[in-house]
Amino acid sequence: MKRGNVLIAQGGGPTAVINQSLIGAVLEARKFPQVDRVYGALHGVSGIVNEDFLDLTQETTHNLELVAATPGSALGSTREKPDKAYCGEILKVLIAHNIRYFFYIGGNDSSDTLRIVQEFAKKKSYELISIHVPKTIDNDLVINDHTPGFPSAAKFVASAFSGVNLDNRALPGIYVGIVMGRHAGFLTAASALGRKHRDDGPHLIYLPERNFKISKFLSDVKEVYNRLGRCVIAVSEGIHDTKGNLIVSKLQKDIERDAHGNVQLSGMGALADLLTEKIKTNLGIKRVRGDTFGYLQRSFLGVVSEVDQREAREVGEKACQFAFWNGASGSITIHRCGDYSVEYRLDPLVAVAGKTKTMADEFISKDGTNVTNEFRMYLTPLLGSNMPEAFRLRAPFVEKKLKK
């Protein structure tokens, strides 16, 4: 393999375990003799075009391990989506710094950036190996059984719903929790893993894989409330009507769009407030509460799946191994074998780039407001060993004396 430097960057939304992938790659890369230096680019592609690099060869192993266990993107991230000209600038910088191995930890957009850069390098006959290291809490990368970052976020969401279910049981009413996930409902569906007892919430789950109708929503809520005297509801931020229009955009005057043209969904309580208002007005129920889980679900310290940690670490290591032993560019993908282990493969960048996976039909119940046991089987091993469990009193009732 070509002797030279390694460059690693992190893109898109941070996760609880994205630094495991970074550190996995850094520590592994530092072992190979053809590697002179291991650089980290600050704030993803924007740090590359600005040449904002840290020399991670000069970082202690001890501190790298501590950073690995810290959520958030330690190098900083970016929402920039490079076009062809931008990718040309990236390549210029890679050449100037003799970068021969380029690892980008991110989602399908990051994969697409690598694809373009790699094409340009080939045209210029610049020997470059580009590896996409998978990461996203949305779990929406194709080919992959699941994506690092998702299991820990799913654990947070399941734990959160387990807790709000207890709260709602103590003070009955309606509770709406809004969960991240623009096109893929995996994270919202994870709320189901917070259930234990027969009447535990979430009692209704609304996913972007199904069209949302407010009238159906209200009759669903009414049915549960009449039956249980309470109702806990998990709603994906990406729910939309039959025409694909986002429910939240029906309310907002000024729609904020990011560099990818996506409507801003997180970082505001509008959808929860809209739905709770509809319930109050139409069903006449008084205690109706809504929370938007927001940024807590992807960065919370102390709620991490150890399976997720392990796999995030390994995809970082595998990036190096595929690069240095096989000399191939591509995207690391995770495949489930048995119940439960995984293996890692290298797929072509083009196979992952810019594509979005959503929940399979077999994971969603027929009525569209619940998950199936298939999904529970799918998610359970990813959450790791220490999911907290809720217990109830089971003492007998005391006979009434006054019986008024």
Added chain:
Amino acid sequence: MKRGNVLIAQGGGPTAVINQSLIGAVLEARKFPQVDRVYGALHGVSGIVNEDFLDLTQETTHNLELVAATPGSALGSTREKPDKAYCGEILKVLIAHNIRYFFYIGGNDSSDTLRIVQEFAKKKSYELISIHVPKTIDNDLVINDHTPGFPSAAKFVASAFSGVNLDNRALPGIYVGIVMGRHAGFLTAASALGRKHRDDGPHLIYLPERNFKISKFLSDVKEVYNRLGRCVIAVSEGIHDTKGNLIVSKLQKDIERDAHGNVQLSGMGALADLLTEKIKTNLGIKRVRGDTFGYLQRSFLGVVSEVDQREAREVGEKACQFAFWNGASGSITIHRCGDYSVEYRLDPLVAVAGKTKTMADEFISKDGTNVTNEFRMYLTPLLGSNMPEAFRLRAPFVEKKLKK
């Protein structure tokens, strides 16, 4: 002491450790020979007037221990605030069931209910011992150094801000996090304990102990943003203007009030959306996000301070010990000795009932947007031993080659 039955109830908002107090009292009460049965009232005072009692004498010790470690009020709670007639009804039920020991786990309203019931019992010469067991995430009970439930909620808030600070550092912008606390800012102030590095957020903290001015808020945010390129802000849901009008109520048309006449604050994203909108409009900053922590902060499974667990357990036990050994009614209070241990005392119900403690001036920085080291010293021992810590890369920069 009079032979008879024990009745335990839980009132107000659930906490992460309120069941420790319940189980502490149940297990201790079951040891005393003058106790025939230990009953639990469902949903606080409303379960008492309806005679909805569980016989907790017939619950396994094993399951009681599991329930103790579960957040939420296992008996169910209530927001009802009994008037004198209601308290009269409570006493009738206590007499009918030969309840001689009445323990109510709750905040200052629960303490007030006990005070009235106890007065009525005295008038009727009915031998009754009433003990208030302290609980509130707001930490607003007078006399007490702190209140069970607060430390675990504080740990959640500190952890959450530590995480969103990492997220905000990776993708810079403005982040506003709304924290519970109507009159007392303790929980919002706890966000400061999530900081570690010099430039960590929250960079600004707004408490209900200080008047809130939107113009001052905007200039504060601008100053931090200009200096750091980002700003993380912790805001109490109870912030108000100089006239005492809630900031959130400036926005809402329909204000919801509870049985205590309080404006509904949690369970909606209005305040966060109002503040982020103001920042966007007035400061022209694009990436502005707001989250309302909502119900997650008082019920989250897996985020509990072991100091809080221990003390919540002990106040439940102490209720029994004061009742059975001293035969006195009152409110259990927590007092700090040294650095750090506590002792428990029994104060008159009237000393705690209906009163609200707020943050002392020495806990709030002069400019009103930060906490002091006094506060950090106060809160640190309450959070327990396993606060997660964030680590950063400290590698040197690489020299630029293209220097564009």
